[in-house]
Amino acid sequence: MGPGPSCVYDEVYAALAEPTIGHLDPLFIRIMDAVKEDLKAIIGTSNRLTMPMSGTGSSGMETCFVNLVEHGDKVLVLTNGVFGKRMEDVAGRLGAQVDSLQFEWGTPVVPALAAEKLKGEKYGIVAVVHAETSTGVRNPVREIGDLVRPTGALYLVDCVTSLGGIPVRMDEWGADALYSGTQKCLSCPPGLAPLSFSDRALAKLKARKSKVPNWYLDLTMIMNYWEGNTRAYHHTAPVNMIYALYAAVRRFLDEGEDKVHARHRAAHEQLVAGLDKLGIPMYVEEEFRLPMLNAVGIPEGADDAGVRSRLLKEFAVEIGNGLGPLAGKIWRIGLMGHTARPENVDTLLKALTVCLKR
Amino acid sequence: MGPGPSCVYDEVYAALAEPTIGHLDPLFIRIMDAVKEDLKAIIGTSNRLTMPMSGTGSSGMETCFVNLVEHGDKVLVLTNGVFGKRMEDVAGRLGAQVDSLQFEWGTPVVPALAAEKLKGEKYGIVAVVHAETSTGVRNPVREIGDLVRPTGALYLVDCVTSLGGIPVRMDEWGADALYSGTQKCLSCPPGLAPLSFSDRALAKLKARKSKVPNWYLDLTMIMNYWEGNTRAYHHTAPVNMIYALYAAVRRFLDEGEDKVHARHRAAHEQLVAGLDKLGIPMYVEEEFRLPMLNAVGIPEGADDAGVRSRLLKEFAVEIGNGLGPLAGKIWRIGLMGHTARPENVDTLLKALTVCLKR
Numbered sequence: 001m002g003p004g005p006s007c008v009y010d011e012v013y014a015a016l017a018e019p020t021i022g023h024l025d026p027l028f029i030r031i032m033d034a035v036k037e038d039l040k041a042i043i044g045t046s047n048r049l050t051m052p053m054s055g056t057g058s059s060g061m062e063t064c065f066v067n068l069v070e071h072g073d074k075v076l077v078l079t080n081g082v083f084g085k086r087m088e089d090v091a092g093r094l095g096a097q098v099d100s101l102q103f104e105w106g107t108p109v110v111p112a113l114a115a116e117k118l119k120g121e122k123y124g125i126v127a128v129v130h131a132e133t134s135t136g137v138r139n140p141v142r143e144i145g146d147l148v149r150p151t152g153a154l155y156l157v158d159c160v161t162s163l164g165g166i167p168v169r170m171d172e173w174g175a176d177a178l179y180s181g182t183q184k185c186l187s188c189p190p191g192l193a194p195l196s197f198s199d200r201a202l203a204k205l206k207a208r209k210s211k212v213p214n215w216y217l218d219l220t221m222i223m224n225y226w227e228g229n230t231r232a233y234h235h236t237a238p239v240n241m242i243y244a245l246y247a248a249v250r251r252f253l254d255e256g257e258d259k260v261h262a263r264h265r266a267a268h269e270q271l272v273a274g275l276d277k278l279g280i281p282m283y284v285e286e287e288f289r290l291p292m293l294n295a296v297g298i299p300e301g302a303d304d305a306g307v308r309s310r311l312l313k314e315f316a317v318e319i320g321n322g323l324g325p326l327a328g329k330i331w332r333i334g335l336m337g338h339t340a341r342p343e344n345v346d347t348l349l350k351a352l353t354v355c356l357k358r
Numbered sequence: 359m360g361p362g363p364s365c366v367y368d369e370v371y372a373a374l375a376e377p378t379i380g381h382l383d384p385l386f387i388r389i390m391d392a393v394k395e396d397l398k399a400i401i402g403t404s405n406r407l408t409m410p411m412s413g414t415g416s417s418g419m420e421t422c423f424v425n426l427v428e429h430g431d432k433v434l435v436l437t438n439g440v441f442g443k444r445m446e447d448v449a450g451r452l453g454a455q456v457d458s459l460q461f462e463w464g465t466p467v468v469p470a471l472a473a474e475k476l477k478g479e480k481y482g483i484v485a486v487v488h489a490e491t492s493t494g495v496r497n498p499v500r501e502i503g504d505l506v507r508p509t510g511a512l513y514l515v516d517c518v519t520s521l522g523g524i525p526v527r528m529d530e531w532g533a534d535a536l537y538s539g540t541q542k543c544l545s546c547p548p549g550l551a552p553l554s555f556s557d558r559a560l561a562k563l564k565a566r567k568s569k570v571p572n573w574y575l576d577l578t579m580i581m582n583y584w585e586g587n588t589r590a591y592h593h594t595a596p597v598n599m600i601y602a603l604y605a606a607v608r609r610f611l612d613e614g615e616d617k618v619h620a621r622h623r624a625a626h627e628q629l630v631a632g633l634d635k636l637g638i639p640m641y642v643e644e645e646f647r648l649p650m651l652n653a654v655g656i657p658e659g660a661d662d663a664g665v666r667s668r669l670l671k672e673f674a675v676e677i678g679n680g681l682g683p684l685a686g687k688i689w690r691i692g693l694m695g696h697t698a699r700p701e702n703v704d705t706l707l708k709a710l711t712v713c714l715k716r
Contacts, residue, residue, distance in 0.1 A: 190594040235414050
């Protein structure tokens with residue numbers, strides 16, 4: 001019940017332990033194709049280039065920037081937490097001219113301020129995090145997309161924590177590059193980064209003057225392994241992790257998006273009500289709260305690390321600490337995927353009651 | 359029985375499907391520490407910075423170069439196959455001045471020629487592949503190390519296919535950066551890249567004038583997650599893959615290095631004898647053959663893809679094709695880790711006999 005990894009479905013564990021076959025085996029290629037189609041459905045896109053990268057969620061961030069940024073390109077990051085800051089760092093290392101608009105951690109990006117910023121400067125990429133895992137804030141990505149589109153910039157959205165827990169609608173938002181992770185609301189172990197590029201993003205990639213400065217994450221080559229009839233070897237795909245992701249996306253689609261999202265909302269509401277009784281306040285304003293990542297104020301006098309450690313040792317429940325300026329101020333309670341169930345909320349609330357009393 | 363992934367040990371599958379716990383859970387940190395110690399033993403090093411990167415073998419190659427190369431650095435690659443060529447590409451993308459010495463595919467790097475090259479120019483890094491997976495050649499990495507050391511260059515060795523199948527002695531060779539993969543002779547699914555840096559490599563990393571231009575693979579940050587008392591979060595480690603690697607390295611050490619290597623040699627000799635009876639020649643001179651990757655000439659008149667496809671469909675045996683200039687000329691038969699057993703060699707020889715007759 002921390003900020004991820006979340007609890008994993010039994011069928012995902014079973015898939016993970018299926019016999020490893022070759023990364024060019026015709027059966028494996030069928031699995032790859034099926035994963036791609038399922039990811040498109042979950043991400044809300046018809047983008048041909050939709051597949052998992054062979055690394056954890058952060059490798060998805062790296063992939064988006066390293067493929068789309070050339071030296072000197074102007075990038076705007078709308079930042080209100082750790083993962084926005086990380087985007088600034090990633091883009092800067094690649095030689096981008098990084099500009100940012102900073103919002104207080106725990107509050108959302110304000111579209112009107114972004115609009116103003118976009119009027120003053122032309123950017124190649126505008127990037128934002130949908131669900132800020134560090135603060136529990138949902139950013140208004142649809143509204144931001146409406147502002148970015150007329151400027152001609154590529155729109156990059158981090159959906160690591162949102163995908164599978166709240167609606168992700170890549171095409172409706174006009175997003176051009178989007179990535180996620182497997183270990184949050186998809187309830188699969190960490191190790192892959194689902195990713196999608198629009199045709200506009202692909203056009204930018206194809207028009208590069210320089211080679212992508214990262215062989216391992218170069219989509220111009222990786223595409224030739226994930227698409228078409230020839231399936232050119234690039235690197236050995238993490239075969240078993242892809243089995244696991246396949247089982248996880250099937251589970252999501254079998255349960256049905258609406259039901260999964262409703263389950264997240266219900267668990268969140270149950271948690272908020274229970275915490276309220278314990279006198280523990282939510283850190284984020286109601287409208288912008290994420291159901292799957294609940295930032296809560298640490299009660300006056302409670303021992304931050306001590307309570308977390310006791311929860312883990314005595315109740316086998318993990319919750320997360322605050323990061324950066326929120327360290328020591330908040331806890332982060334995850335209700336992601338398989339974890340988002342009433343019995344888990346009950347367990348946590350009871351355990352927290354005990355740990356806060358003594 | 360292709361060039362990897364190899365057959366996976368039952369206990370590795372079981373470990374893979376163990377419950378996912380948090381990447382900062384004290385129990386997980388104990389597992390990380392144990393994996394590091396076991397990897398040191400297998401790699402033959404006392405380097406403090408020895409751990410698995412969160413990507414497949416090629417991410418290990420990328421990690422070595424991206425951390426050690428700064429723009430304009432001179433890199434020499436001793437190339438005799440696909441993976442040497444890949445090193446040239448990786449280093450070039452990072453702004454290195456890449457020089458190379460090319461040897462015919464299927465033959466080893468010749469130390470005397472390397473010595474001559476090293477006299478003519480000063481390099482920051484000299485790189486070579488220990489076991490060329492594309493050709494089945496073992497390169498004389500110890501002899502090359504003896505030549506590189508006096509020049510002051512960092513010595514980078516690819517041990518993707520060698521580790522676990524033939525002796526790897528990082529410290530004895532004087533290697534400064536070394537990486538491997540999990541899906542070859544360690545018999546673990548693909549997804550991690552064991553890696554080790556010497557103190558000299560670390561010093562070069564710490565003396566960089568510019569940030570590592572790859573956030574995801576930046577060892578200056580990743581070290582702080584894998585070492586010390588604080589374990590600063592960088593990215594969410596691929597928890598279950600690390601369980602699997604732990605089981606695989608334990609299995610290797612329990613069986614004992616000498617026995618595992620002898621098993622590889624015996625399976626190789628059995629294969630060579632059987633192929634000889636079928637009139638199938640080995641492509642590489644005996645002295646430089648790899649036991650775990652056998653390049654064999656495709657018999658006159660045999661249908662390359664047809665035979666491989668029939669082996670897979672009718673006998674559930676995978677073998678690999680030739681790459682680059684060796685496409686259509688050789689097959690690559692893997693005897694890696696758990697696969698290196700007499701019964702597997704028998705199965706392949708019988709199946710091959712059938713497929714070549716009709």
